[in-house]
Amino acid sequence: MENIAGDLRIGDLRCFIEVAESGHLTSTADRLGIPQPTLSRRMARVEKHVGTPLFERAGRRLYLNPRGQAFLSHAHRIAAEMDAATAQIGRLMDPELGTIRLDFMHSLGTWMVPELIRTFRADHPRVEFELHQGSANNLVERVLGDSADLALVGPKPAAVGTDLGWAPLLRQRLALAVPEGHRLDGEGPVALQEADGEPFVAMLPGFGTRMLLDALSASVGITPDIVFESMELTTVAGLISAGLGVGVLPLDDPYLPTVGVNLRPLQPASFRELGLVWRVGADPAPAVEVFRTFVGASRFAASA
Template identity: 65%
Template sequence: MTGISTSDLQGFVMVAESGHLTDSAAQLGVPQPTLSRAVRRVERGVRAELFERRGRSLALNARGRAYLPHARRALAELAEGAGKVSRLMDPELGTVRLDFMHSLGTWLVPDLLRDYRALHPGVDFLLHQGDARSLVDRVLADAADIALVGPRPAEAGTDLSWHQLSVQRLALAVPEGHHLAAVAGPVDLREASGEPFVGMLPGYGTRTLLDSIAAELGFSPNLVFESMELSTVAGLVSAGLGVALLPLDDPYLAPVGIVLRPVDPPQYRELGLVWRAGALAAPPVDQFRSFILRQGNG
C-alpha cells in the first residue's frame, strides 16, 4: 500500500459509494483531476484497477468490491486512533470514560456531571454502569478511565489508585412490624442470622460487604432474592420478603415501610474512585479526576 495517503483512501471510498468523480470531488471540496489522481494512486498501491470506467461514471469491479471494506476499516481505525490521541491532548475537548455503580446513578454521578459540564461544556463522557467488581476489572483492562465504586477494592494501592469520597454507615433493614423493628438503636447482625435476606447480586459492593461481614460473624446469609438495584432491595424488604443490609444515609434510598437499625459494631460502606496506577497522562481525564477529588475534599 506504499504511497497511499488517508485522503487517497477517503477519495476512493467516496467514489466507490457515489460512482461519480464529479459529484465526489464536489463533496470533498477538491478539483476533479485531484480526486482522479488519488484514485489512481490507490490502484497503483494495490497493483490493480478497481473500477470499470463507463464514460463519466465509475463502477467497482470484483477487485474494488473486495478492497472497499478494508479501506473503510482502515479509515475507521485511523479515525479512532486520532480520537485517542485527541483525548490525550485537549482537556476541554476530549473524552472521559466514566464507570459507576447502579446505586450512584441517582445522585452522585448526575451531580458531578452537572457541575463539571457547566465549567467544561466541550468534554464528552462515555458512561458505563455495572457492579463494583466488573467496573474495577474494566479500569484494570483500560476499558474505562475512572470508576466510582465501593467498597475499596483489593487492588487499591498496587494496580489501582483509590480516593475515598464518602463513608456511609450500614444498617439492617427490616419491615415495619418485624420483631427486630420493635427495639430502637443499633443491632448485632447475628440477631438476623436466621432471617431470609434480600441482597444484591454477587460482585455488587453491598453484597460484597454483606458476605464479608456475615463471614466474620460466623454465619452465611440465606438469600431469597438477589437484585441489581438497592431500591429494589429496599422495596422487597418493605413487602416483608426478608431483611437486608443497606446504607443508612443514602440520599436517594427512601426507606418507606422499613426500619433501619445501624449495625453494631459499626460497619461502613466506602465510596470512592479508582483509576489505573501509572496510566498515561490524559488531560481530559486528569482534569475531571482533579475536579472529583476537590469535591470530595470540600
C-alpha cells in the same frame, strides 16, 4: 512526514492530489512553496510505489491516465482518513474535547454520578461521557482491562495500591434494614448476629453491598438465608418494606426509599467506602485527568 508504506509519504500523496487537480508542476510547486525538482521527485516516488506511470504528458501539462484516475480516488480517501485521524487524536489530547469512559455502580446512578457530571460539564461543556453501569467486581475488571478510564465503586477494591489508584469519596455507615413491626424493629444500633435465622434480601454476588454483607456475616459467624437477590438497592429496600426479609443497607443514601423500613446502625460500626478507581500506569486522555482531579476535590471527597 509519515510513511504510508515503504518510502511513500503522506506528503507525497497530497502533492499527487494537487498536481492531478492542477495539471501543472510549476504552478503547483509555486503554490505549495516547494522547488519544482522536489515536487517532481515526489511524483516519481508515488509512481514508483504503485509500479506504473500515472500521468500522460502533453507539453507542459499533465493529464491523469486511467491508472492515475483510479489511484486519485484512493489518494483522496487516504488523505481524508489521515486528516480525520489527526483531528480525533487532537480531540483526545484536548482536555476540553475528550471523551471520558466512566463506569459506576447502579446505586450511584440516581445521585452521585448525575451531580458530578452536571457540575463538571458546567465548566467543561464539550467533554463527552461514555457511561457504563455494573457490579463493583465487574467495574474493577473493566478498568484493569482498559474498557473504562475511571469507575465509581465500593467497597475499596483489593487491587488498590498495586494495580489500581484510589480516591476515597464517601463513607456511609451500614445499617440492618428491617420492616416496620418486625421483631428487630426498634431504636439504636444492633448487632448483625441478632438477625441470624432471618430471611435476607440482598444484592447479587459481585455487587458492593453484597460483598460487604458476605464479609460481615463471615466475621460474626452467621450464614444469611438469602431469599431474593437484586442488582438495585432500591429493590432491596422495597422488598424489605414489604416484609420479605431483612437486609444490610447504607445510611444516608438520599434516594434510597425508607418508607416502611427501619434502618438500625450496625454495632460495631461498619461502613461502605465509595471511591474512584483508575488503572495504575495508564496514560489517560487529558480530559480524564481533569475529571479525576475534579472528582477528588468535590464535596463528596470533602466528606470522606
